[in-house]
Amino acid sequence: xxxxxxxxxxxxxxxxxxxxxxxxxxxxxxxxxxxxxxxxxxxxxxxxxxxxxxxxxxxxxxxxxxxxxxxxxxxxxxxxxxxxxxxxxxxxxxxxxxxxxxxxxxxxxxxxxxxxxxxxxxxxxxxxxxxxxxxxxxxxxxxxxxxxxxxxxxxxxxxxxxxxxxxxxxxxxxxxxxxxxxxxxxxxxxxxxxxxxxxxxxxxxxxxxxxxxxxxxxxxxxxxxxxxxxxxxxxxxxxxxxxxxxxxxxxxxxxxxxxxxxxxxxxxxxxxxxxxxxxxxxxxxxxxxxxxxxxxxxxxxxxxxxxxxxxxxxxxxxxxxxxxxxxxxxxxxxxxxxxxxxxxxxxxxxxxxxxxxxxxxxxxxxxxxxxxxxxxxxxxxxxxxxxxxxxxxxxxxxxxxxxxxxxxxxxxxxxxxxxxxxxxxxx
Numbered sequence: 455x456x457x458x459x460x461x462x463x464x465x466x467x468x469x470x471x472x473x474x475x476x477x478x479x480x481x482x483x484x485x486x487x488x489x490x491x492x493x494x495x496x497x498x499x500x501x502x503x504x505x506x507x508x509x510x511x512x513x514x515x516x517x518x519x520x521x522x523x524x525x526x527x528x529x530x531x532x533x534x535x536x537x538x539x540x541x542x543x544x545x546x547x548x549x550x551x552x553x554x555x556x557x558x559x560x561x562x563x564x565x566x567x568x569x570x571x572x573x574x575x576x577x578x579x580x581x582x583x584x585x586x587x588x589x590x591x592x593x594x595x596x597x598x599x600x601x602x603x604x605x606x607x608x609x610x611x612x613x614x615x616x617x618x619x620x621x622x623x624x625x626x627x628x629x630x631x632x633x634x635x636x637x638x639x640x641x642x643x644x645x646x647x648x649x650x651x652x653x654x655x656x657x658x659x660x661x662x663x664x665x666x667x668x669x670x671x672x673x674x675x676x677x678x679x680x681x682x683x684x685x686x687x688x689x690x691x692x693x694x695x696x697x698x699x700x701x702x703x704x705x706x707x708x709x710x711x712x713x714x715x716x717x718x719x720x721x722x723x724x725x726x727x728x729x730x731x732x733x734x735x736x737x738x739x740x741x742x743x744x745x746x747x748x749x750x751x752x753x754x755x756x757x758x759x760x761x762x763x764x765x766x767x768x769x770x771x772x773x774x775x776x777x778x779x780x781x782x783x784x785x786x787x788x789x790x791x792x793x794x795x796x797x798x799x800x801x802x803x804x805x806x807x808x809x810x811x812x813x814x815x816x817x818x819x820x821x822x823x824x825x826x827x828x829x830x831x832x833x834x835x836x837x838x839x840x841x842x843x844x845x846x847x848x849x850x851x852x853x854x855x856x857x858x859x860x861x862x863x864x865x866x867x868x869x870x871x872x873x874x875x876x877x878x879x880x881x
Contacts (some may be wrong), residue, residue: 477654483602485588486610488547491645492584493614495554495577497732498526498638499561500706501622501725504714505631508829514711518833520708522573522826528578529823531833532586533815543591544653546583551646553580553641562636584832585822586814593802593814600802601751601823605743610737612791615706619732623725636810676812685752685804686813688862689797690820695858696759698851699766701791703736707731708836708844709769715828716841718776730780742792743799751803752859755796759856760790767849770842793852797821797859804864 507517537548557577564570588607596603625634680686698704709731713724746754765785772778798817805813828851835844 468786480652481654482557482606485543485547485591487505488551488645488649488653489584489588489607490610490614491551491642491649492554492581493611493636494618494641495558495581497615497706497728498558498622499574499577499620499635500710501619501728502626502631502635503707504724505626505721506567506570507715509631510570513837514569514689514715515831515833515837516567518830518836520567520574522828522830522833524571524575524578525703525826525829525836528582529821529826530819531579532823533819534582536814538813543583543587546587547653548646548650550581550583550648551642555643555646556580558634558638558642562632562634562639582584585818589802589818590796590814593798599615599747601743601746601796601799603743604798604802605739605746605792608791608795609736609737612661612701612732612739612787616729616732616736619710619725619728620722623721625682625717627721677816679805680813680816682805684862685864686801687804688858689801689804689854690817692855692858692862693797693801693817693820693821694825695851696797696855697821698828698832699762699790699848700794700825702834703826704832704848705731705766705786705790707829708832708841708848709776709786711836712770712841712845714769719774723776724792726784727776727779731787734789735791736787738788738792739795741788743795746796746799751796751799752863755793755800755859756856758789758792758796759852759859762786762793763849763852763856765789766845766852770845790852793855795811800859818830 503517506512507514554577557573557580559574559578561570564573589604592603593600593605622634625637681688699705710724710728712723713719713727719727742754742758765782767789768782769779769786772782798814801813801817832844832847835847
């Protein structure tokens with residue numbers, strides 16, 4: 455009779471596991487969708503930048519300064535993630551998307567480059583939660599499949615990027631860049647509504663907040679945890695260096711600019727070639743995430759850095775041959791965009807005893823915030839030496855980051871920690 459009594463409970467446990475799995479998948483989809491919406495905004499603006507520069511009579515150096523300042527401000531604000539743990543991810547991400555909708559409308563209506571730059575800075579200020587909050591939610595929810603979950607988070611951004619170039623190019627060709635930028639208001643506002651509706655509330659109870667305080671996971675404790683982990687600290691330093699060639703930052707800005715202003719290709723051709731790069735940026739992170747959880751996250755990251763550097767340099771050496779540009783562009787997307795989720799996973803692997811949201815706040819504030827200075831430098835390089843040298847510098851940033859990751863091997867104590875080995879994968 456005992457086995458009969460146990461059958462219903464076993465069946466209930468199976469149903470509970472299936473429900474939990476569906477719930478995890480649903481939350482991964484929602485967080486990924488929010489990231490996709492953010493990239494719709496960023497990629498749409500990237501297609502418009504060459505036309506903004508020409509229409510408002512400014513240089514790429516001036517554009518680089520605006521984007522660099524916006525990136526630094528928005529990036530440093532990500533350090534707030536550790537201070538808003540009592541605010542739900544649902545509220546933070548939905549407000550983010552509504553804020554980007556407002557920034558898009560203001561950018562399209564801007565009558566001068568100063569106003570356009572102010573609107574772009576507003577977009578960076580309101581969009582700070584996505585990376586630290588979204589990455590923390592997924593790193594915590596998927597401890598043994600961390601690279602997989604974070605790779606889908608990045609791939610979601612690439613999917614958002616993929617749907618924009620051709621549509622944005624067609625809008626600009628037909629109605630001008632102002633209409634194209636203003637139309638970004640629609641998808642970002644829709645994103646705010648859907649995230650507010652579908653993302654589960656993760657706001658902790660009062661008891662949970664007291665527990666967190668008593669566990670000393672405040673900002674000083676989080677920072678100490680990062681500084682004590684050579685792997686985590688190295689990942690953060692590498693992220694700052696690799697920001698020079700990161701797909702989520704400089705490439706999204708300067709690839710369309712190179713194709714339009716450097717090679718003088720038609721706007722529709724620019725959109726098509728940028729879409730080819732984005733196709734690679736969807737496939738690459740997903741495949742890399744699956745492989746990294748098996749063969750080792752840090753090991754695969756080193757390979758990605760080397761191949762990413764090679765393809766970035768090749769992109770500006772194949773000339774204006776459209777077939778070659780498309781083929782190399784796909785490879786740039788595969789490798790340059792795989793870097794971010796792998797590096798985030800390596801960073802999280804070194805912080806098993808530190809609050810993830812606060813740690814990711816510091817990570818993105820440093821690697822993306824301070825790393826945004828690269829945009830200013832690359833804009834100046836383009837004005838003085840040309841696009842080719844700028845892309846060579848992007849490639850070298852990946853090589854330098856690889857050397858830092860190679861140095862920042864897990865310490866013997868980290869490798870010996872069984873809880874670390876559970877989530878780290880092979881190194």
